[in-house]
Amino acid sequence: MMQRFVVVDLETTGNSPKKGDSIIQFACAVIENKKIVEEYSTYIKPEKKIPPFIVELTGINDSMVENAPLFKEVAPKINSLLTDAVFVAHNVLFDLSFLQEELKQAGFEGFYGSTIDTVELSKILMPTSDSYKLSMLAIEENLEHERPHQADSDAHVTALLLLKLMTKLFALPKVTLKQLYRLSFSLKSEISELIGECIAEKDKKALEPLDHLEIFRGLALKVPDQQEEFIEEEQDFTYRYNPDTKYKDLKRAFPNAEKRMGQLQMMNSVYDSFIQQKRSIIEAGTGIGKSLGYLLPAAYFIKKYRKKVIISTYTLHLQEQLLKKELPALASIVPFPIEAKMIKGKNNYLSLAKFERVLRQKDDNYDTSLTKMQILVWLTHTETGDRDELNLTSGGASFWDRLQTSAGLPGKLQEPWNTKDFYLRAKAAAKTADILVTNHAYLIQDITGQNPVLPKDAVLVLDEAHHFNKAYNSKLGFKVSYLTIRTIINRLGSYNQKMVLYRLEKMLKEKNLEVPTSSKVIENLIQDFLYESEQLFFLLARYTEKLAINPAQQKLTLHFDSAAESRELNGIKMLAERVIDTLRQIREAADERVEVLTRREESLGKSHLYYVSEAASLLEELAEQQGYLKSFFLRNEEGAVYWAEILKSGKNTAVTLLSQPLTAGQSIWDDYLSKFSSIIMTSATLTVNGSFSFFMEQLGLKDENITTESYPSPFNYMEAVKILIPSSMPEIGSLSLSEYARNVAQHIAVAATGSNGRMMVLFTSRELLRMTYDYLRVEAELGDYTLLAQGITGGSKWKLLKNFQGFNKGILLGNASFWDGVDVQGDKLSCLVIVRLPFSPPEEPVNAARSRQLIQEGKNPFSQYALPEAVLRFKQGFGRLIRAENEKGVLIVLDKRIQNSTYGHSFFEAIPKVTVETKPLEQLEKAVREWLT
Template sequence: MKNKFVVVDLETTGNNPKKGDRIIQIGVVVVEDGKVIDRFSSFINPEINIPAFIQQFTGINDEMVADAPLFSSVAPTIMEFLNGAYFVAHNVPFDLSFLQYELDHCGYNSFSGPIIDTVELARLLLPSEEGFKLNHLATKLNLDHDRPHQADSDAQVTAEILMILLKKLINLPLLTLQRLKPIASGLDSALDDIIQTAITEKLTKVAHHDENLDEFRQLVLRKPAKILKENSPSTVSDFKGDLLEVETRLSAAMKGFEIREGQKEMMALIDDALLSNQHLLVEAGTGTGKSLAYLLPGLYFAKKTDTSLVISTHTVNLQQQLVERDMVILKEAVSFPFRSAVLKGRSHYICLRKFEQKLDDSLEQNYDTLLSKGQILIWLTETLEGDVEQLNLPSGGKVFWSEVQSDAITCIGKHCPWFSRCFYHRARTNAYGADLIITNHALLFTDMTQDHQLLPSYKHVIIDEAHHLEEVASDHFGIRTDYFAFHHLFSRIGTLETKDLLYQVFTVQEELGLNLDDYFDQLVTHIVNLKVELDDCFRLIHATVVSTVARSKSEVGKKSLRYYPHQMTGRGWREIQEVVLRVQMLLKDALKLKKKITDELTLEEHELNFSQTAILTAFKGFYANLSEEKDKLEELLLQYDPNYVYWIEVGVKGAKNATYIYSKPIEVSEIMADNFFNKKSSVIMTSATLTVKNSFNYIIKRLGLEDYGVTTKIIDSPFNYSEQVQLMVPTTLPNIKEVDENEYIYEVVTSILDIAKVTKGRMLVLFTSYDMLRKAFFQLKDFIENEEFVLIGQGISSGSRAKLTKNFKQFDQAILFGTSSFWEGVDIPGEDLSCLIIVRLPFSPPDNPIFEARSEKVKELGKSPFMELSLPQAIIRFKQGFGRLIRSSHDRGAVFIFDRRITETRYGKLFIQSLPSAPLKENSLEELLYDLEKWL
């Protein structure tokens, strides 16, 4: 094995050597036997000017390279270093392409030795890391990185990262290394020799067994911690009586900690509601500290009554935060032991049986699949939860995860050799008897729709982010299907010619000596016919919707059509119903054939080995899925329930079968009242935004709480909004209804740029339309000179909301464009964010099918849909958006509202009345910016 690693980092005038970009600095660090043995660095004269943004980025200017050597002068030194070595860089394609170009330019042979990319190596060996940029890894690994974007400093840090990663690699368990070796050979980095040397050394030495690891069926797992059972229930005092002691303990553990008055008030309310079996609504303003305010009394109640209390959040992120941050605080706060458990949807957990099978599957060996397999192998030696949220998979790894995630239909339960080590069943077992069970709204409602088979029995629940409850309930009590749901199923089953599920079942019946060939031939015929009919069905629906919907402005290339299954007549609809009936008949026949095959195989179940049992279970699971999709198609297109709204969405561009069919309950209030609130002793609902005009009436009606005598309370934010916020409405922006969209966007963009020059970026701009966001983003990009501001756009810049927010914080002068999910859940405290722009008031589009159906219902009752639905929804969303700016008592900033309806209409004033008290200024943009500059 070569044991010499030459770590190279280059600074350049741009990204492309073929377009004339050149090297301006080179840094080299030589590593041998786990130590740095040599270093070299030099500025390089590029013989061209360095662009201004590169000077700003690297701190290297034209003067610094004026007297530096040309690359040709240092090339012999570089070639000598690289002789017989691994070439190492953080993002090899960039550095190596420049180096090869310059070597070729000087008449030298290209480097042809092995390479190691520390980005790839970090992805493989640190599978749970959030990011893999050099700065991020340096911080996480506690390395000094004093001069980022200077080649000598970057090369040194890359060398230190390399040594840490190689040490981790060779210290992996022998079995993990043996499973990793064939995977690593398909990666870009040359790791074969390094892994083989580590394997050989481990085979020749006396094995050291790590007691924290468990070797089973050729995989190595982290052993779970044993759950300590309490011998007897703890004696717990009354929460209110213990509050002073709790505060003292927290103050000692976290210097200067003090329970705020609003927190104390909220704690007392929750304690009372739980003890008296009351439902409670609490709006807790930003900064109240609501997590601790419900966790403490909730824990005391659970311990005192020896019951499990469920805590539900809307997002998995908040679920993680409760576990990773708030549970730690809770342990410091109380003097008694307690147990908390996290339970997520089944698809969050890995199925070890599926992973074992897929690990040996060499059919799908694309790069992302290989990297995902390697990451998971290493992650299994570290994870106790087996939860995908801990993994940073490559983009293609999401497809691989869908093939190895746990699911109820293919689970073979106690017949599975992995059952005792199953992460999902472990999570469920941990939840039984836990004092606090932390879950999410989606699982809460999935549990309701699946006869309470997922969560342990509970009577008391605390719901955070409760303003999402209606929307999540509506999703879970609704139905949806699309062409791709069927396509995915047929891809799984395959044919007798492919090595997929049908072929595997056929092989099992052959091995058992059964003669079911005729059944299989018929089934293949049905599957082929079904594919054709289903393709026709969804294409026909697509074409009918496109021709029915008038040409209109289309948001992100989609058209939607509300329909009534029992009334659809005329051109296209009769043909759709005919083809759906044909599909239903074919599906029924296919399901009958499947039953005949599975019945025959089940008679021989005692003869099946583990692998054959898994195949039979997967086959049964496939048909359970197919049966479910068959029922959905029938309910959506051949049946009608007047309490539901039905609609179809089609992609105007792209596949002609890209058709999505939905139905949702028009109202969930009765369902919620009968199936949830009626069956629970106490439901505590909290959020920063539950009221409209300081009243809970809207949320009480929407959730069906009118008959429950629900207790309500508003806890004001402790922040001083009158000192911390300036609310500004520019009068110079036109009313959108008075100008065309292009003119309006131009005015919005020039205003954003003027404000950004005063606030130095640090700005979040919230849109209600993705189409407008896109147009404004690219127009602003054209207006910005010399890379003055970094623009980050949702749906334009790659990455999740969390990743975009993180990138925004990393740049001094950044502007972040967001819509939909960015109106809430984005947390950017401190100086990173000093300006928020709300482009339009966030009213729901009137043609949204659910909104349309609810409006009709309100009209039938003789009420105004605008006042009863549109306005309250928009105000709650507006309050969420406003809440992005001030996240701590030290934050200061301005909120600009570009929609003049807020001051020019009677209802507009209700938006302002729903906000915390902050000074409102209405003036020309020029005057407002003058005031803002002085204030900032």
């Protein structure tokens, strides 16, 4: 590669040179012949004072640039460096546009050569990375990054990253490079030139070794690793009950392992349940080592009794932890091999047959081109084809819907891929694996499905069991929005849009085939649907705004009852009936075309077959959405609750319709869990004040013969945790929400300075979180702290967590999903703030409906539902703070009801004994600092 690359990074006083912002530091690294041959860096004196937040971000202050040259003085040097070079930057648009403006003001023409954006290139060549921030990529690639946000350090690291990316690019097989080259012209930077050079370089070589790869139907795929054959010797696989022997095994695998009797007792309990075919509920406190607590006895049970074990979890995080950490640890303990595989719903897997067809289509926009490129590279690494491995853009995630495995592909298209198909491979592995790791949603779907994959005679470990009720309700409920249905209709497309329906019509003409409904009629039906459905969701939005449960909130909620009568509601239902009927007519007209063409399947080419199957798949989705609309507007089922949600900041069509079973209870046990001869239901939080009754009632276990065990955490919480309750916080309800948020922000800011960041704040309200964030980001005391907020600063839960752990002074504001399943070990989290006791809003439709039902049954909805649910969530939140021995933390509860209410003691009784102190705001910082140091 003979091109010359100049890798540039700038530090500036702001984002816009047109508004007077200036460069305060320029740095570049010059790459020739795949080596850094020159580096240049200079501070630059700006025309204005450096803003405080830039000083905090970069560490560059006014005194450091006071005697620096003006930009026009260094412009000739910069211009000469850029001559005949490829301009490279991490987010090239920002650096280049800023530099162009300054060069032009200095009298130079500016740079108009080729560019490479290392963000874009990283997305393509590192498609499974969690984050494409330079600091995160540097960690992933083991690049030393001494001073993030200083241009010389950033430019050097970006240059090293570019060299790594070039190596990754050149390592790709030629067939993949050629496909990437064709797609690369839709990108924002000239990556095509780099790919072209790689192809030219490879063309000079006679043979291309394909290490662990195979080329199949034009795609380079990773060859799955072969399992080593294990010759089993005669040995006694009886589980060893002696705790000392088990402890020696653990110590051999984990030299730093502490002897935890709770874990060793749990192993015995699990093994007893398996061999005696019992159903057991086991609460294993934080630090017990719950996963190995069931994995080790499971391994011996599998070998002795030749049975399989299914492990079902709620979160993807725990599934990955089991496969990447816990099961490899198990392999180092037991003297025999255990094969473990993950199995999910088919829509989690890439359909290679669909990808092959989509790859040939040329109607690409930026997102689809980028996603295709990411998948082409990913296929050279993945053995699973699991979508969760990929980090896709929002547009890419939408495009995935066209690529996921689902029913409907004709045999002629699917059969060539059967031996490589990821889902079929996962199903086959499920038959041979000893341990199957899955999720609650797939478990529910599989148990009652027509073609179950999970073995019926397996035993079940239900980890994160406290979430099974939620998974059940979610699986049996539905969620539908205007956008969802509109997207399906857009993919079908009108005749003029030349989408799927257009292609069907074209095929009919080519084959001289006729259908009863003309293209003109279906065209009119689609236009009618688009207009009427928009009107329907517009009227529903207005109706929701008028009758919303809490009109002050950003997200409005409305309980919906199709049996209710009012002039306005009747008008909505009449319009809904027309929309549903129009949808039915569209489906029937499109179905006519699919049926006629399917009967001629043998005479259709592969591209024709693909569009027929895509149409059939879209019509199935449309039928499902039509059923949801009918159930919501016209025929509410008994035992379910229906409600609408609207985002006030969105358009009138930003309405979501939802439904959920009102009570799962006995049906969970009868339809799902009772099918297993032995079940272990485990979690760190299953009891309320020492009783399992609330959890058992949720899963319909009241009358079953269930063994219950509780193994408390081995940590010394009196030494590890202190709870602080600020006396200066106002009572909830005594102020407006905005004023209350201001007080919350004030207490967080003071506590954060005491803990030096490393703080997670748990909210129960999105609105309160957003208002608190707005106050915190202008807090002068937090200028050098990194503030992350769920739903505001971008990224998934796991990206936010990873970013939080990457900053020394991080403050993370999280909502519902952060209350449990989050594991931040070490000193990255030392202060936890609970803003409000985690009661679910009583006015929300599901809670309101459950309360009404309990009252009808003569029960107290607060003491028998709202309070135990809140106590369990509080217990889960508390568990985020201490995750390992020798950690120390402080919990700040801003809700004074924990002390002042008659039920406050229930929250303290749910957690281990700790010291509790009340402090005013002016003493909070000192109290936090003293405890942690």
